[in-house]
Amino acid sequence: MQTSIEQSERFKPPVTRRDFLGLAATWSTIVAFVMAMLGSLRLPMPSVFPESSPKVKLGRPEQFANGSTTYFPMRHLWLFRNEKGFHAISSVCTHLGCITERAVDGAFNCPCHGSSFDANGRVTGGPAPKGLVWVELSVSPDGGLIADTLKEVTAGTILDA
Numbered sequence: 001m002q003t004s005i006e007q008s009e010r011f012k013p014p015v016t017r018r019d020f021l022g023l024a025a026t027w028s029t030i031v032a033f034v035m036a037m038l039g040s041l042r043l044p045m046p047s048v049f050p051e052s053s054p055k056v057k058l059g060r061p062e063q064f065a066n067g068s069t070t071y072f073p074m075r076h077l078w079l080f081r082n083e084k085g086f087h088a089i090s091s092v093c094t095h096l097g098c099i100t101e102r103a104v105d106g107a108f109n110c111p112c113h114g115s116s117f118d119a120n121g122r123v124t125g126g127p128a129p130k131g132l133v134w135v136e137l138s139v140s141p142d143g144g145l146i147a148d149t150l151k152e153v154t155a156g157t158i159l160d161a
Contacts (some may be wrong), residue, residue, distance in 0.1 A: 046097065054150035060143055061086070071102070077135060077147055078102070085160040087134040088147050089121045093129040108132060120155060131155060 056075050064081045071078055076091045076099055091100045091108065098112035106119035115126030122131045124140060137153035137159040145159075 018066070042069040047122060053146055056147045058088075058147055061139075061145060069106075075147070077149065079145070079147070085158040086137055086145065087156075087158050088110060088137050090133040090135055090149065092133070093133065094123075094130050097127070098102055100132070122155070 025036040036079050049156070050143070056072065056077065058070075058072065058079055058098070061081075064079065064086070066081060066083060068081050069078065078091055080087050080089070089108075091102070092098075093100050093110040093112070093115055095110065095113055095115050098110050100108040100110050100115075100117065102108055106141045107124070108119075108121065110116070110126065110128065113126035113127055116124045117132050118124050120131075121134065123129075134153050134157060136146070136148045136153045136157075138146050140146050
């Protein structure tokens with residue numbers, strides 16, 4: 001079979017810039033759509049899972065030195081002791097439930113969406129609608145500290161123990 005010169009690969013017109021940009025836009029749209037779908041699969045999963053019991057045994061008051069700061073990673077809870085007593089602050093960001101990180105200066109920062117809080121949990125920037133939650137502390141009958149993670153207290157509430 002004989003082919004004419006117009007049908008030869010050599011004489012086909014090159015891909016134009018318009019064709020290339022059209023293909024690039026099409027593939028970019030497809031990739032963006034697939035990535036958005038993959039991201040939306042994560043939405044039904046909560047960032048923080050509820051615990052079985054909201055009351056947490058933290059230990060005896062003597063275990064914590066004056067001026068100490070202790071983190072309980074399983075409960076996302078910071079326990080502070082100063083000369084006045086104890087207080088506890090949740091490390092769960094009030095924006096979307098991410099776990100904040102504590103900076104060297106004592107401030108809290110949300111790595112997910114950029115909220116920032118001072119050392120007492122007050123909002124200093126970002127999308128968080130309110131400060132970090134101060135958790136109710138009490139002393140058990142055997143003398144140990146107990147934090148009730150479902151009971152919020154006013155910021156500045158100190159347990160004298």
